[in-house]
Structures are given as structure tokens and as C-alpha cells.
Amino acid sequence: MTEVPGTHTPDGLWAxxxxxxARPNVAPACLLLQDQLGLDVNLLLFCLYAGSRGRVLSVDECRRVDDAVRPWREHTVQPLRAVRRWLKTADMASEPGTAALRRRVQAIELDAERLQQAVIEAVLPLPPGRASAAVSAGNLHNYLASAGCHADEPQLQALARLWLGAHLDRSAADFVQPGTHHLPHPSAA
Structure with missing residues (x-):
């Protein structure tokens, strides 16, 4: 499969x-998977990034990367996210200065996520390779397996929207095994 323009960059995982x-439907899909399944958006994107380099991630590799970033995520990224979300809904949300504070917290949260991605790349560096939509789907499958997650229909649709964000030349029907509601198994990739 040829590389989809705009997905394989020399700037690494963050770019x-x-x-x-930023692509349509991706952010809401990521947030749904994060909020409903407890998945890490950075690891979801890493699965796609690895697929953009033709790199299959095993369940054990997904687990190893998750283990490496879990303390940072739990003690830095998630608390910052909680503060940012609280500022949006708090009684003081309409007070002067709250919106500016929320934007500053969001900027710090993004810095924390960028640092988390640097750790991901250090734990499992990926050389450039040939992009594969099937490998990306298999990587997502392996990440869910490593996290002990089972996606129901709305979550599977969110995974398909996420996957489509990285593979603009594909359709949602390509994402799910024909006749099932399951991700393609990596061995089928």
C-alpha cells in the first residue's frame, strides 16, 4: 500500500x-475511547504511527510501552486533564480569567503529552517503513488486547473513525472484518 500524503512525516510521532x-471526526473518536474504555490517546495514535511505518506492534510491545508511560500519564497528564475539564464546568467558569487559565492548563497538558510521546518513541523507536492500513488496524487490535478491552458497536465505530483519520484512502468497511463487528486480527494483516 502506498503512503497516504500528510500522515508519514520526518518529524516523528508528535507531528x-x-x-x-486535526482531521474530521478523529478528536471526538479519541475522546470517546479515552473516556469509555480508559485508552490512552497517545498510544492509539502510536498504533497508527507504527502502521504508517509498516511496523506491527505485538500485544507485549503495546503493554511494554503502556507500562513505561503509565506513571507519567497517571501523575501528570490525567490530573492536568481533570483540572482543565473542571475549569470548563466549574461554578467559576464564567468568571473573568478562568478561560485564560484553562487555556494555559491546556497548553501545559499538551506539553505533558508531547513528553509522553517522546518516552514512547524512546521505548520503541520505529524506523521508516512502508505504510499499511492493515498493520494499523492490527496494532489497534493488539493495543485493545493488551489493555483487556472489548469494544462495543459505538466504540468500534470510534476506532474506525480514528483509523480513517490516518488512512484517508480507505472506507470504514475496510476497518472491520467482513461479517463481524471485530477488528481484523493482526495475523490477517
Missing amino acids: FSLAVY
């Missing part, structure tokens, strides 16, 4: 993530 996350 790839920004490009994919």
Missing part, C-alpha cells in the same frame, strides 16, 4: 499525531 488528530 503525525497533530496531523491525524
Whole structure:
């Protein structure tokens, strides 16, 4: 499969993530998977990034990367996210200065996520390779397996929207195994 323009960048995971996350339907899909399944958006994007380099991630590799970033995510990224979300809904949300504070917290949260992605790349560096939509789907499958998650229909649709953000030349029907509601198994990739 040929590389989809705009998804494989020489700037690494962070540039790839920004490009994919900005595409239609990707951000809401990521947030749904984060909020409903407890998945890490950075690891979801890493699965796609690895696929953009033709690199299959095993369940054990997904687990190893998740283990490496879990303390940072739990003690830095998630608390910053909680503060940012709280500022949006708090009684003081309409007070002067709250919106500016929320934007500053969001900027710090993004810095924390960029640092998390640097750790991901250090734990499992990926050389350039040939992009593969099937490998990306298999990587997502392996990440869910490593996290002990089972996606229901709305979550599977969110995974398909995320996957489509990285593979603009594909359709949602390509994402799910024919006749099932399951991700393609990596061995089928």
C-alpha cells in the first residue's frame, strides 16, 4: 500500500499525531475511547504511527510501552486533564480569567503529552517503513488486547473513525472484518 500524503512525516510521532488528530471526526473518536474504555490517546495514535511505518506492534510491545508511560500519564497528564475539564464546568467558569487559565492548563497538558510521546518513541523507536492500513488496524487490535478491552458497536465505530483519520484512502468497511463487528486480527494483516 502506498503512503497516504500528510500522515508519514520526518518529524516523528508528535507531528503525525497533530496531523491525524486535526482531521474530521478523529478528536471526538479519541475522546470517546479515552473516556469509555480508559485508552490512552497517545498510544492509539502510536498504533497508527507504527502502521504508517509498516511496523506491527505485538500485544507485549503495546503493554511494554503502556507500562513505561503509565506513571507519567497517571501523575501528570490525567490530573492536568481533570483540572482543565473542571475549569470548563466549574461554578467559576464564567468568571473573568478562568478561560485564560484553562487555556494555559491546556497548553501545559499538551506539553505533558508531547513528553509522553517522546518516552514512547524512546521505548520503541520505529524506523521508516512502508505504510499499511492493515498493520494499523492490527496494532489497534493488539493495543485493545493488551489493555483487556472489548469494544462495543459505538466504540468500534470510534476506532474506525480514528483509523480513517490516518488512512484517508480507505472506507470504514475496510476497518472491520467482513461479517463481524471485530477488528481484523493482526495475523490477517
